[in-house]
Amino acid sequence: MHKKILLYIVLLIAGLNYAYAQDAAITGILNVGNGCDLSNAEDIGVAVRNDGPLLIDNNVVMNYTINGGATVSQTLGPGNPAATGAVYNFTFAQKADLSACDTDFDVLVWLEFPGDVNQANDTIRWSVRNDCTIIPGQVESDELVCIGNNGNTLNLVGQSNGTITNWVYSEDGGATWTNIPNTSTSYTFSNLTDDTQFAVEIDGGYCPNDVSSPASITIQALPTAGTLSGPTELCDVSANGVVNLNGNSGNVVDWELSTDNGVTWVNSGNTTTTESFSGLTQNTLFRALVDGGACANVYSDTLELSIVEASAPGLLETDTLICEDESLTLSLGSSVGSVQDWESSSDGTTWSPLSITGTTYNTGALSSSTYYRVLVKNGICPIENSNQVYIEVQPNISTGSISGGASVCATSASGVLTLSGNSSTIIEWESSTDSGMTWATIANTTTTENYTNLNQTTWYRVLIDGGVCPDQYSDTALINVSPITDAGVLEQDTLICEGDSLTLNLNSNIGSIIDWESSTDGSNWTSLVNTSDSYMVDSILTPTYYRVIVKSGVCAEDTTNIIFVDLNPDPTANAGLDIDILEGDTIMLNGSGGQIGGWTNGESLSDSLIYDPLAFPTETTTYYLTVMNSFGCTDTDNVTITVGTAIPDLDVKNVLTPNGDGYNDTWIIEGLAAFSSTQVEIYNIYGRMVYQSLDYQNEWDGKFEGKALPNGSYLYVVTPDGYENAIKGTLMILGDE
Incomplete structure (x- = not known):
């Protein structure tokens, strides 16, 4: 684009100088322009215009350079238009070499002549681009890679001319392509999972664009190891x-x-x-x-x-001679593998499984000779049999039995024992006097043993020669020697209170107690059905004799001494009659019997160790009187004092002193006026009524049938009119006080 702008500027300048006299101007480019595969003999031509009155002729020199190289000069030549404004198309005779590929050529053309009044329009410059036909080359190299974990660098080789626009790839065999922003001659791929082709797109400039040959990356699936x-x-x-x-x-x-x-x-x-x-x-x-x-x-x-490792049964030890019914533990040593079973055989040929998988086996009690072997297997290796062992069984001996055992009394402990039925010889007889704990040897090898004057129970046995088996003992014979019976001592004559109990004890007896007996006359005896060494006599009411019968084993019975249990008489306790009193009253108890006595519940008595204490209970109370006579025998009686609620405004005095001194000479009950009538009764300690009044007026002076009653305690019963409950209490008569 910049080359075209420069050309326009040059042409504009030339046009502006058109009006100058004696001037010539280069007004345009005839050739050569940008192209593909320009040669080394390209024409250089421009348009020359006469801008002055002078005729352009051979004194006008045309010049050009390529890229500032050597100047090529050539005169315009005669015969060119001389008229002002005439244009002459001029081509240099000497061709220009513009064959260098991918090259921008700087073409500079100018004219010169003497007297040129405007040199500003004498020159024209432009750029010519020669792009050669692309040689696209090859992306190297085709490769087989492992899926996923892969990578390598691809290189474009053999490419010339043109400019790399980008890389492209295809995963569908070249049907569609996807751009990869990369203008270098190498590209690194990684982690491909599909077959992929890689190619390079090349911009040809003024030549056609082209694409390199692709490299194919083939993806191999992961291998299967199997x-x-x-x-x-x-x-x-x-x-x-x-x-x-x-x-x-x-x-x-x-x-x-x-x-x-x-x-x-x-x-x-x-x-x-x-x-x-x-x-x-x-x-x-x-x-x-x-x-x-x-x-x-x-x-x-x-x-x-x-x-x-191969099965190795090891060594089974060892041939053995044992007795009948004896057991033996066999052991397998140094084996390789596990025990599959033990086997037994009576003839060493025919074998029976024992269902034992350990390395030891206990035969149990054997009654016949037997062979044994062990089957051992290690893993998948074949079963191997151990060596055989032979357990020879010797029959048991017969020890026989001893006859002549007996129970005898120590007075006649002699006799003969006999062994019979033994199958082997006698080594010795043995005896024991401690129930077989220890045995004493008797140097006797015959089948009979005499014993004489034994004084204690003795066991006998015979030791029989067992041969290869252990020596064995016969059964045991017992000579049970009973010691001479001694009934012992029954202690002792005793005097007890009537109705008491007594334990009698038997001492030093030899033998078993057959029975206890009792008698009331010492002649006729009654069994007490008791075989212990003591007897409880319960509540004896009659004097009685006692004895015990004892027997030692087979020896004769023996009877103890006789003891006599005699009785002392019991006293009779009398606690008096039950009495009702009012709250706050005091009454005298009248006990009797025995030689001494005592009361329980003494906390509400004036003295619990006398027969007639004063009682002042606050609630109904039973008092027990226990008396003892000179023999130490006792008896008990009781009296109950019922405590009632006091009658209002009635005060019964509990002392009468009819001695004529003017004080308490009659029995006084204060408050009688509050009742229409008041009934009273007086009883002595024997329960006999000694006075009665249906409407008492404080007149009784302690006499009965006209005679003064003896001093002592009397029971009164006072019943006011309109009250169901009587007032009971004790009245003391003290006539000489």
């Missing part, structure tokens, strides 16, 4: 076989083996899909390396082949 199949366990006595690779997508590069659990691997040099092996002695891992093509080589899965 899986191994084959044995996973073999016995080391026959560790031969084949491992097969199945499902692999590429060729086998090599097989690898490891005997250290994959720490190190050894190549086998085998490129087939089968790997044969033989004579393996240790666990081995197998894997195959598969060619990945454009992708990395891959390993198949790993097959682990375990080599199992």
Whole structure:
């Protein structure tokens, strides 16, 4: 564009000078212009106009340079139009070389002649661009790559002429193309997942555009390594076989083996899909390396082949001689593998399983000779049988039995014991006097043993020679010696109170108590059905004799001494009659019996250790009088004092002193006037009424049937008219006070 602007400016300047005299001007370009594949002999031509009156002739010299190079000059020549304003198309005879490709040529043309009055229009300059036909070249190189994890740099080679516009790629075989903003001659691709073509678009300038030959990047899918199949366990006595690779997508590069659990691997040099092996002695891992093509080589899965040590049954020990019914524990040592079973046989030929999987076996009590062996299996290796052991069983001996055992009294402890039925010889007799805890040897090898004057129970047995079996004892014979019976001592004659209980005890007896007996006359005896060494006599009411019968084993009975239990008489306690009193009253109790007495509930008595204390209960109370006689025997009676609510305005005095002194000479009840009538009754301690009045007026002077009553305690009963409850209490008569 800038070249065209320059041309226009030159033409404008030329036009402006048209009016000058004696002037010539270059007014335009005839050739050459921009083009494709210009040659080395291009015409350079311009239009020359006569702008003055003078005729242009050979004194006008035309000149041009290319890119400031050597000047080419040529006269305009005679015969050109001389008229003012005439235009002459002038072409240089000497051709210009414009063949250089992709080149901008600076073309400068000018004229010169003497007397040129306006040189400003003598020159014209323009630019000529020569673009050569594109040689698009080739993107290198075609490549097979692994899907996803790939990358490489592509290069445009062999390209000349033109300008790289951009790279393009196609994922559909060249049907459509997508631009890649890149104007360099190289491009780096990465992580392709589809087949892709890459090419370069080239701008040809004044020549046609073109596209390079593409490079094809072919995507290879990830390889399949395949899986191994084959044995996973073999016995080391026959560790031969084949491992097969199945499902692999590429060729086998090599097989690898490891005997250290994959720490190190050894190549086998085998490129087939089968790997044969033989004579393996240790666990081995197998894997195959598969060619990945454009992708990395891959390993198949790993097959682990375990080599199992051959079954080794070890040593079963040992042939043994035992007795009948004896058991034996057999042990298997140094075996390789697990015990599958133990077997037994009575003849060493026909075997029976015992369903035992341990390394030891207890035979239990054997009654016949038996062979044994053990079956051992290690993993997949065949079962191996151990050596046989023979357990020979010797029949038990017969120890026989002892006859002559007896129960005897110490007075006649002699006799003979006899052993019979024994199948072997007698080693010795033995005796024990402590129930078999310890035994004493008797130097006797015959079948009979005499015993004489035994004084205690004795056990006897015989030791029989067992041969290869243990010596054995016969059964045991017992001579049960009963000590001479001694009934012991029954203590002692006793005097007790009537109705008391007594425990009688028997001491120092030898033998068992047969019974206790009692008698009221010492002649006729009654069984008490008691075999213990004591007897409780409960509530004796009659003097009684007692004795005990004792018997030691087979010895005769013996009877104890006789004791007599005699009785003392009991006293009779009399606590008096039950009495009703009012709240706040005091009454005298009248107890009797025995030689001494005492009351319970003494906290409401004036003295609990006398027969006639004053009682002042605040609520109904029962008092118990216990009396004792000179024999120490006791009796108890009780009296209940019922405490009632006091009658209002009635005060019963509890003391009468009919001695004529003017004080308390009659029995006074204050408050009688408040009632229409008041009934009174007086009783002595024996319950006999000694005075009665239906309307008492404080007139009684302590007499009964005209005679003064003796001093003492009397019971009164006072019943005011209109009251159901009587007032009861004790009145003391003190005539001489």
